[in-house]
Amino acid sequence: MRLALIAHDEKKDDLIEFARDHEELLSEAELMATGTTGKRLMEATDLDIERKASGPLGGDMQIGGEIADGDCEGLIFLRDPLTAQPHEPDVSALLRICDVHDTPLATNETSATFLLEGLFADDR
Numbered sequence: 001m002r003l004a005l006i007a008h009d010e011k012k013d014d015l016i017e018f019a020r021d022h023e024e025l026l027s028e029a030e031l032m033a034t035g036t037t038g039k040r041l042m043e044a045t046d047l048d049i050e051r052k053a054s055g056p057l058g059g060d061m062q063i064g065g066e067i068a069d070g071d072c073e074g075l076i077f078l079r080d081p082l083t084a085q086p087h088e089p090d091v092s093a094l095l096r097i098c099d100v101h102d103t104p105l106a107t108n109e110t111s112a113t114f115l116l117e118g119l120f121a122d123d124r
């Protein structure tokens, strides 16, 4: 199973905590992430993560491409709902492409837990 992990700057610590809490399950997946998110996660855990470009430089669009190609089965994207992002159009496009392809998408920690547990329950 291929999964993508992304967090905006204000949410990166939360995603790291989430990844530590779920490291065993996550380690069973092939993981990809936007650039800085992937770097921070690999520094903080033993997870192996394919790093795309940083979000503002096109990383969200690269992950969107994986989803459009049917090569990513779920996205955990801890967005910062309180800060405007310069690449907001890319963020919206990524969320949209998840809906186009009916790809599971979680944008907060509680739904991220449901997403992981649901995908792995399906897989077993």
Ligand SMILES: O=C(CO)COP(=O)(O)O
Residues within 6 Å of the ligand: 006, 007, 008, 009, 033, 034, 035, 036, 037, 038, 053, 054, 055, 056, 059, 060, 085, 091
């Ligand atoms: O901006 C992002 C998602 O929109 C995340 O990008 P980084 O992981 O490179 O910080």
